[in-house]
Structure formats: C-alpha cells, structure tokens
Amino acid sequence: MNEPERISALPVPEEESLDPDLRKYFTICREKLGLVPNVLRAYSFRPERLRRFIDMYNEIMLSDGPLTKLEREMIAVVVSARNRCTYCLVAHGQAVRRLSGDPVLGEMLVMNYRQAALSPRDRAMLDFVWTLTDDPMAIHEADRQRLRDQGFCDEAIWDIAETASFFNYTNRMAHAVEMQPNRAYHAMDRSLPASGGADDGG
Numbered sequence: 001m002n003e004p005e006r007i008s009a010l011p012v013p014e015e016e017s018l019d020p021d022l023r024k025y026f027t028i029c030r031e032k033l034g035l036v037p038n039v040l041r042a043y044s045f046r047p048e049r050l051r052r053f054i055d056m057y058n059e060i061m062l063s064d065g066p067l068t069k070l071e072r073e074m075i076a077v078v079v080s081a082r083n084r085c086t087y088c089l090v091a092h093g094q095a096v097r098r099l100s101g102d103p104v105l106g107e108m109l110v111m112n113y114r115q116a117a118l119s120p121r122d123r124a125m126l127d128f129v130w131t132l133t134d135d136p137m138a139i140h141e142a143d144r145q146r147l148r149d150q151g152f153c154d155e156a157i158w159d160i161a162e163t164a165s166f167f168n169y170t171n172r173m174a175h176a177v178e179m180q181p182n183r184a185y186h187a188m189d190r191s192l193p194a195s196g197g198a199d200d201g202g
Helices: 020-033 037-042 047-062 070-085 087-098 103-116 119-133 141-149 152-174 183-187
Strands: none
Touching: 020 037, 020 087, 020 152, 037 047, 037 087, 037 119, 047 070, 047 152, 070 087, 070 103, 070 119, 070 152, 087 103, 087 183, 103 119, 119 141, 119 152
C-alpha cells in the first residue's frame, strides 16, 4: 500500500499564501534538490516556526564544523531508526546514499547500523547517539571518552549530541502530525557503483 497522499495530519498552507521569503526559499529548494521537502511544507503551518526550523537545520546540518555532512546524516538516520520515524528514515536515508555513494550503507543504517561495515570511529559515534536516544541517562563520561579515543574532539562531541538531539525533536514532531516523506526520495540514489559489492544471489 502506498503512503497517504497528505503531507501532514494538520493543515498545510498553499505555497502561494506564504510570505515572499518563504516562497523564495521553496524555489531555491526546487532548484537545488528538485523538490520542496515535505517537512518544510508541514512546518509552513506555523511560518515563524518554519523560519526558526530552517535556521536551526542549516546551522546543525550544513555549517562548517568538525563533523562531515555524511556523519551528520548518519546520525540522523540512526536516531530515526531508534524512534521508527518514517519521514526521517526515508529522507535522511536518501541523503546517506547520496553522500556515501553506497545504497547498501544507507539501507543498513536504516535497518540495523550494528550490521553495517563501519569504521571504529563511525561505530563509536553511532553507539553514542543510539544510547543518547534510547536511554539518555545512561550517558556518562566513559561514553564521551570512547568518542575521544576515536579521535573526536570536544567540539565534535558537542555536535554529535546536538545533531542527535535535534533529530529526536524532529522525529517526535513528525510522529505527532503523521508527516509523510516526499515520494521521490524512495527512488533516489539506489544504484550501486560499477564495481558493486558482493552478489550473494539473494
């Protein structure tokens, strides 16, 4: 069965009714991404919240910092896997496929990151964000030290925690209003590289 046609369980304003700055931002999204992410359309229900959401998202996910864009997207997927957030798993799973060039990695992170072929550094990062999402009171100095042991500086530890916390927030909003991902995400960046991985015949 296909996902529901609606974007959100709450009203989504017509784009033409939005203020010029938001319409311009949606136009930029179409030019750069080929679509307007449904999360932005859902947030347009509260335009001021949308503006703050855009600022926060861009700062956490796109600004310069000690984490790569791929690392940030991997965090988004693993947090969303623990929270079973359909919207973010679909949207950020696609981003992992695009940034890594590896659709297998994208799928493994969506399903069970512990089975993915990860570096010790990536595994330590994702273990940390899983615990922070699943049982935040279980985080102690030893968990931060494990990140340092894998080469993460304290600024990176902050960014790991902030990124995970941001997606715990967005996951809950997506659940609360039944936010639906853009259908286009499902088909994007699915091709394996020409040298491709092992074929298990399955």
